[in-house]
Amino acid sequence: MVGRYDIELYNNKVHYHLNIKRNITVLRGDSASGKSEFIRLLSAYNANPESSGITLISEKTCSVLTEENWRLFVESYKERIFL
Amino acid sequence: MYFDNTYEDKWLESDLAKEIVKDVDKSDLEGPNLVVSPVLGSIPVTRISGGAKTLIQIAFDDEHIFNVSACGDNCAKWLLKIGRDKDIFVRMGHIMHFPDESFDIKIANTGDVVHTPFELVEKVIKEGLLN
Numbered sequence: 001m002v003g004r005y006d007i008e009l010y011n012n013k014v015h016y017h018l019n020i021k022r023n024i025t026v027l028r029g030d031s032a033s034g035k036s037e038f039i040r041l042l043s044a045y046n047a048n049p050e051s052s053g054i055t056l057i058s059e060k061t062c063s064v065l066t067e068e069n070w071r072l073f074v075e076s077y078k079e080r081i082f083l
Numbered sequence: 084m085y086f087d088n089t090y091e092d093k094w095l096e097s098d099l100a101k102e103i104v105k106d107v108d109k110s111d112l113e114g115p116n117l118v119v120s121p122v123l124g125s126i127p128v129t130r131i132s133g134g135a136k137t138l139i140q141i142a143f144d145d146e147h148i149f150n151v152s153a154c155g156d157n158c159a160k161w162l163l164k165i166g167r168d169k170d171i172f173v174r175m176g177h178i179m180h181f182p183d184e185s186f187d188i189k190i191a192n193t194g195d196v197v198h199t200p201f202e203l204v205e206k207v208i209k210e211g212l213l214n
Contacts, residue, residue: 013123030134031133031158032110032131
């Protein structure tokens, strides 16, 4: 997958807006700068997109890779952003 | 995750833990059951940053060696502060930017003792310690 993609993720407390360019983007920052919270929000959204209270605006599906079988997920899904 | 399942309440009642959470997370640690964040509101202690969790474990758990890869550069001064009170042994998989002050850090891989951020970076790069 190539190109630039906008990801907007927010709830009532925090609002993330990222513009990423494929293939690999590294999220860096001080401790407590919101990196893990972003992942937590996205995981919660994916578990319950309709009822989580979280909004995701993204042209591509975004998934969090946390399982041991991450390689299988990456190989199985195309046109998807993995975090 | 290790912190979430092993922390002791008494750690989170200490002044040190409160100072760490205040400085790193910009939040108030009210005790073992509550943190007040200016961004997230009232949250459980399990939602403080990975860096703050790691620092608290390093300060109070002497039985394990902790990986400070979860610690941003804003945690470096706390490693030095904790290290002034007791010897600590950590695993560091990246070059952390320590404050520009004199310190004693022994690089276990080589046995060298470095005293400044420059010396640390120089030694890590020269010895290929991150390869």
